[in-house]
Amino acid sequence: MTLLHLLRIDLRKLTGYRTFWVVCGLYFLTLGLTSASGMEFLKWLARTFEDFGSKLNINRIPLYHFPDIWLNLIWCSGLLKIVLGVMVVISVTNEYSYRTIRQNIIDGLSRRQFLASKILTNALLSLLSLALITVIGLVTGLIYSPVITFDRIITDTEFLPLYFLEVFFFLSYAMMLGILINRAGLTIIVLLLSRVIEAVITSNIDDHVPWLIQYFPMQSIANMIPFPAPRYAFQEIRDWVDPLSVAIVAAWTFLFNWLSYVKLKRSDL
Amino acid sequence: MENVLTIRNLTKRFGRLCAVNNLSLTVDRGQVFGMLGPNGSGKTTTLGMLMGVINPTAGEYLWLGEKPTHHIRKKIGAVLEHPIFYPYLTGRQNLELMAMIKQAPTSNIPRVLDLVELTGRENDKYRTYSLGMKQRLAIASAMLGDPVILILDEPTNGLDPMGIAEIRSLIQKIASDGKTIILASHLLDEVQKVCTHFAVLKKGNLIHSGPIDDVGKGAEVVEVSADVADLDRLLDTFTGLSALHRQNGYLQVTLKDGFKSKDLNRFLFEKGVVASHLVTKKKNLEQQFLEILNTHDESL
Numbered sequence A: 001m002t003l004l005h006l007l008r009i010d011l012r013k014l015t016g017y018r019t020f021w022v023v024c025g026l027y028f029l030t031l032g033l034t035s036a037s038g039m040e041f042l043k044w045l046a047r048t049f050e051d052f053g054s055k056l057n058i059n060r061i062p063l064y065h066f067p068d069i070w071l072n073l074i075w076c077s078g079l080l081k082i083v084l085g086v087m088v089v090i091s092v093t094n095e096y097s098y099r100t101i102r103q104n105i106i107d108g109l110s111r112r113q114f115l116a117s118k119i120l121t122n123a124l125l126s127l128l129s130l131a132l133i134t135v136i137g138l139v140t141g142l143i144y145s146p147v148i149t150f151d152r153i154i155t156d157t158e159f160l161p162l163y164f165l166e167v168f169f170f171l172s173y174a175m176m177l178g179i180l181i182n183r184a185g186l187t188i189i190v191l192l193l194s195r196v197i198e199a200v201i202t203s204n205i206d207d208h209v210p211w212l213i214q215y216f217p218m219q220s221i222a223n224m225i226p227f228p229a230p231r232y233a234f235q236e237i238r239d240w241v242d243p244l245s246v247a248i249v250a251a252w253t254f255l256f257n258w259l260s261y262v263k264l265k266r267s268d269l
Numbered sequence B: 001m002e003n004v005l006t007i008r009n010l011t012k013r014f015g016r017l018c019a020v021n022n023l024s025l026t027v028d029r030g031q032v033f034g035m036l037g038p039n040g041s042g043k044t045t046t047l048g049m050l051m052g053v054i055n056p057t058a059g060e061y062l063w064l065g066e067k068p069t070h071h072i073r074k075k076i077g078a079v080l081e082h083p084i085f086y087p088y089l090t091g092r093q094n095l096e097l098m099a100m101i102k103q104a105p106t107s108n109i110p111r112v113l114d115l116v117e118l119t120g121r122e123n124d125k126y127r128t129y130s131l132g133m134k135q136r137l138a139i140a141s142a143m144l145g146d147p148v149i150l151i152l153d154e155p156t157n158g159l160d161p162m163g164i165a166e167i168r169s170l171i172q173k174i175a176s177d178g179k180t181i182i183l184a185s186h187l188l189d190e191v192q193k194v195c196t197h198f199a200v201l202k203k204g205n206l207i208h209s210g211p212i213d214d215v216g217k218g219a220e221v222v223e224v225s226a227d228v229a230d231l232d233r234l235l236d237t238f239t240g241l242s243a244l245h246r247q248n249g250y251l252q253v254t255l256k257d258g259f260k261s262k263d264l265n266r267f268l269f270e271k272g273v274v275a276s277h278l279v280t281k282k283k284n285l286e287q288q289f290l291e292i293l294n295t296h297d298e299s300l
């Protein structure tokens, strides 16, 4: 059975599901609208300030100028991945609550193929997010950048594949939670609280083993894609790719999918 | 005869509970194999292991002489326990999805829908189906991939009497095509009508396995009545009598081996009694099933 066929099986399940269209529609709409309209928002902000007699020079904040635009868009869009994560949880836990995972296996899918179909959907959703951000980045960058050179356009685009990795990492995590917990509500709560739980743990070990913190999953994402805002407060930010952080995120992503496989392989359905 | 299914020492434990204990069985091509047993005796668990959804604790099984893989499952049509479908998809979409998984042609869909008389409702969401319609869709789905083996766990659950009769004739028709069928059911009448072989499980143990024809063998039971007051006392003196019960207003005479109903008839006639009712009853599966269970009461 080809990978494409497996992907089509999972998409067939999802495309008949209204919740999928609503959640994904909301996600891509929000992603598109917020990332494309940031500049208009700034202009509106500037006009409002002017009405109050103060001046806000929006050209001093080159949010949408090449090359700043890439990290800005990627970092902000990364916040929205939680919506896709919830969708993935629903897609996985539905298979358990409807027991359709059992019937899929009975019908002749192997457990590995079942998992592969879910992973492929995760990859597709990540790829679509990447494509949308790339297009919006290019278009808005071309519109708003005062200086356009090829060099400036491609500077920092090395963060685009990392954005794909970030989303795929998170969807893999959501899928794994769904497979381990099986129940939608609980899984979503754990998913939403993950960052908080991790923060509690890391702040406690901060004094003892601070070097360990970078290996935590959510922290590794933050390390891989740096928060870009400080550069507008005249601070340096890292605008190059840190290979260690990428390796850590990739390792976690692999581990999530592998754990899903092990759990699925062992469980009675 | 060719082995379709060979089970060797299959065991499943759920914690301390042993759901299936050291089960060994073979099913040959063309058999309609009935799996009987009280609730919780391990029928569904056994079928679940055979279909790869429950990992056996020990033992093994072979389909068509081979180690089981997901490829072989595509050639088996199976419905375990109750129908399972995506509630938000229509019946047809569910079958299309299943055809993709089984890699079966979608051109089969109208045929199987027709078979279970769901044509006309196939574009309604599965969620909106009645219990019997869900069961019918499940049977349709089992037939989708032109299976060589059919596994049905309580297939007539929730069907109306007409539906039950239809499923019965469907099973007989499929069996006459040379397909092998494994059927778990509590409807012993149905099992007796369609099955060629049967096995009885109790608390996970196999306590009987053999052809259905055997059921009719053994002691004969004759139902009699006559217009005399002390028929039962009279019958007590009959040398061929092994047991005597009163049931449905008739006396049920269980004969000793080698005695036939005509011996009883002659006996009555010689005593000057004319029977107004004398029927030989084939022992049915239900009686035999209960007997098998009872004789194993002490041992388990």
Ligand SMILES: Nc1ncnc2c1ncn2[C@@H]1O[C@H](COP(=O)(O)OP(=O)(O)OP(=O)(O)O)[C@@H](O)[C@H]1O
Pocket: A268, B014, B017, B018, B019, B037, B038, B039, B040, B041, B042, B043, B044, B045, B046
């Ligand atoms: N997932 C499970 N976890 C724990 N125990 C289980 C599980 N599945 C089945 N059992 C137990 O295994 C035993 C056999 O159950 P099974 O469903 O195989 O019985 P059955 O013969 O199909 O019964 P029925 O006629 O009621 O369908 C029961 O005691 C049941 O409680």
Ligand SMILES: [Mg+2]
Pocket: B043, B044, B045, B081, B153
């Ligand atoms: Mg059962």
